[in-house]
Amino acid sequence: MSGAGSALKRGVDRATGSALGPYQSAIVRIGFALTWLLFLVREFPHRHALYGPDGPWDWGMARDLVADNGAFTMLLWSDGRLWFEAVYGLAVLSSALLLLGWRTRTMSVLFMVGVLSLLNRSIFVGDGGDNVIHLVAIYLVLTRCGQVWSLDARRARRRAAALARGERPAHDRVGPVLWGALGIALCAVTFSGKAGWGWLLVFWGLWVVQGLWWLADRKGPEDPDRRLFDVLANVVHNTGLLIIMAEACLIYATAGWYKVQGSRWQDGTAAYYPLHLDYFSPWPALSDLMTQSGTFIMLVTYGTVIVQVAFPFTLFNRKVKNVLLAVMIIEHSVIAVTLGLPFFSLAMIAADAVFLPTSFLRRLGRAAGRAGRAVLGRAARLGVPGAGRALGAAAPDLPAGPAPVPGPRPGTAGDGPQPGATDRGAPATGDGVPPRVTSPG
Template sequence: MNRIAVSISRGIARVTDVALGPYQTAVIRIGFAATWLLFLLREFPHRQEMYGPDGPWKWDLAQRLVADNHAFTILMWSDSQVWFETVYVLAVLSALLLLAGWRTRTMSVLFMVGVLSLQNRSIFMGDGGDNVIHLMAIYLVFTRCGQVWSLDARRARLAREARARGDLPRAGTQDRVGLVLWAALGLLLAAATGAGRLSPGWLMIFWGLWAVQALWWAVGRLARAAEPRILLDVIGNAVHNAALLVIMAEACLIYATAGWYKIQGSRWQDGTAVYYPLHLDYFSPWPALSDLLASHGTIVMLVTYGTVAVQVAFPFTLINRRVKNVLLAAMITEHAVIAVVLGLPFFSLAMIAADAVFLPTSFLRRLGGWAARARGRLFPPGARKLPGQRAQGPRTPEPAEDPHVGFTA
């Protein structure tokens, strides 16, 4: 019994003392923000037909659908062209800032608002990749995804270095940008509440998130005792780790259901399922390449059976790190091939971003080191050093002790 109690206490301490997977959540943040940003930029000339007034799904039909399924979308607050363009630009900017890791707490919420607003306006325009982005945009709100590889982490590191030198006794006390952003969003939320635009459930969610920002700032900047801040850190770590677990379970569920449904299909059973999409014009951006692959029956059969086997087996391989890494590399390669051969780049990017939650930390740290060295070659530190300051080489950033400096980090 004592061993069980010790194991339980260690497990509780593990999920509350630290936010797990800082590099994995950073890759998820970057991956999904980049996928959504690239999609919006590519479809910018066609935005009116996809989500705007010129689309086949007209305003009155969208109103009836939203009233029936109670989906959240701020696009339905007004049918004006100015409002549509404003929401679209908001979606683009929030994705860009989340990608850079600037005020990740606030940007994750605005990113979710942009994704839900556009997708729920025209739900018949999406595919499987859009569904994954839809879900992950919600999960990201509850993660501390700015611990590494973000402007938030850089700001926290600079604040710690300044505090160590005695230049900044209390980090973040002059965070005027956070104060202004928090106040502005509070005014917008109050206006939406007064106009009756939000349902009771979403009112509770948004006002709760807004109040948590204020509580976090007040405790971190005004409380003299350390216990309240430690309590908030424990709660934040527990919520983050729970959201990370949900993301992992969601990725496993996607592959498991896809694999088991494929097993029931006769074309997947006889090994010819991959042959047919290669002959569809819609999925043939490179007809010569599609014809070349389809002409080899052995390759078609191996890819068909291999896809089913990898998808069904992957959730069971998580107990073995080496086997999991091999299948993970196979799935990422498969999605890269789908992006090129079938012309589905954004679906593939979304799935690769979801797969990133299982990437080994050692690999991600090496990846960060390679990126830092590449940045050092492009922008030599010696060119930026101050007089009398010795140039330092690039380094891989470590998880910040406090990645959420200010109101809205």
């Protein structure tokens, strides 16, 4: 076989044989779920003015707009306050559960529903970060974002350990109940005529896929139908991860090239002006200090343009990419403080995290695990109720890699079993996991 043919075969094997980037997809899940959850909690006192019946963009105006663009939002199914509170509560709850990685496959769909329902209700509310959350919430549905750092992964490890000991794992009752409840809800929405047929087909398709995975799981991992589902799920996950990467590159490329065309960016003074707008000056003294030096403003202005334009091209060199990635994360952290845009910055950092190297993410996970166990140990010594039990439950979860697990039940994490893999496509065997394993997410 020629060199080109061998390379093509290796590429196809990577795309179909494993779910790549388990740590990257997990950090994106955690980052966006945390960002959206913090935003919803922060704006809870103002929720009626932002997305509810007290907002300047009233229910009738939103209904007319959605009738033209076909956007999805549950908030236009009723103009009652109780319905609004229920949808807002669903958005908060799904964000928290997705952050924890509980039934990630189902929670990613409900997370998307909550994001679309609120953001499409009032499209003029936001600071740019809402657009990123809006897009990534859709892409997360395609990914296996619960392979690591999730309650689903912990449950999968315990199930695999029980099988290794020759024990029969406890039957999962939550998954089928959740799957059935969502099916009943979809039936109610379908017959009510509230949602468009396009979105109904999407939701029914996702619901049916969960049921098919349950049937395939009963046949065993070597069944041809099950193996076909494995391949399809790998392709969907890897495509979704690639789309998130492409979206991040597109954001930076378009932002950078638009800045190049602006006269203030060309003369090196653009960074001065937002620091002296009242809306973007939470710390006026800090803004004044930063703008005292014309040289500093010029370096920040030109540096921002260079980093944004150059970043997509640095993906071909890992070391340069990591340097620019660190620069952009620092830049967004500074923007969060100096311009008062914390949620925009958190959303962009979460999007940037998809490019973080696996070795760094694994070290980060181990450090977070040690810190968590230290906090639980301290709480247990102080006599906090439940801390000792939580510390004992965390002990078996020291391995950070994807765990072997049979395919998911309906409504559980994952579209199906996937081989664990690192971002280089190699089996994640560093934690004692055999090369051919399956993992949730």
